[in-house]
Amino acid sequence: MILASKSPRRKEILNQLGFQLEIKVKDVEEVSSKIELTDKIKDISYKKVVEVAKENRTSFVVGADTLVEINGEVLGKPNDETEAREMLKKLSGKEHRVITAYTLINLEKNINISEAVESKVFFKTISNDEIDWYIESREPMDKAGAYGIQGLGAIFVDKIEGDFFSIMGFPINHFVKTLKKLGIDIKDIQKI
Template sequence: MILASKSPRRKEILNQLGFQLEIKTKDIEEVSEKENVVDQIKDISWKKVIAVAEENRDEYVVGADTVVEIDGVILGKPRTEEEAKNMLRSLSGRDHRVITAYSIVNLAKNIDITNAVESRVYFKSISEEEIKWYVESREPMDKAGAYGIQGLGSIFVDKIDGDFFAIMGFPINHFIKTLNNLGITIESLNKI
């Protein structure tokens, strides 16, 4: 299976289940003309995967995209430390939505599926000292919404409603159900 993502978290989640992964990515512009936020994320996920699948027609290609959304505003990966601090301030003491879309494509087998999983994350109030400490750790700089739920950012999370792994970047349970619907069993995972 080809993972069309450089995300170490996605690779780790899939490796834990025995997927034999080859990493191949294409640089695409991560924008969508879709109006609905969920449709936008699904579109971007699909674009990442199809760009790789077109050059690997006989292979299963999987990829994903994750965003944080609050008050209708999408928080992607921060470009600067100040942007990361502002994102964390906007999330402090509030709840927000995390949307992860994933796509699986095998052009030779006419498989082209994209789904999205939504979760809600509730943050405690974060002090300026905590924000400064966290941003200085550099952890938020490659994470949607400027935090990683599986790392140091976990100290900000009061509770979640939804799928922890989707918040982390790949909804593995949902993905396995999709594979099962395609007739791919857990026992055969390391063979695809």
């Protein structure tokens, strides 16, 4: 299977289950004209995957995209430390949504699926010292919303409602259910 993503988290999640992955990515502008956030993130996920699938028509190609939303504002990856600090302050003491969309395409088999999984994350109130410490770790710099739930950012999370792995970047449970609907059993995943 081809993973159309450079995300080490997505690769790790899929590898843990036994997927044999080849990484291939295309530069795609991450924009969408869709209105609803869920549709927007599914569209961006699709665009990333379809470009790789066009050059690998017989392969299963999977990819994903994640966004963090609070009070109608989408928080992408921070461009610098100042932006990371602003994002973490916005999330401090509040609830936000994390939506991860994944796309699975195999052009030869006429498979084209895009799904989205939404979860809620509740942050504790974060002190300025904690924000400084976290930014110094460099962890927030390549993550939507400026935090990683699977790393040091876990200390900010009071609770979640939803799928941990979706918040991490790939809803593996949901994905395996999708494969099962396609007739691909868990024991066969190394073959795709």
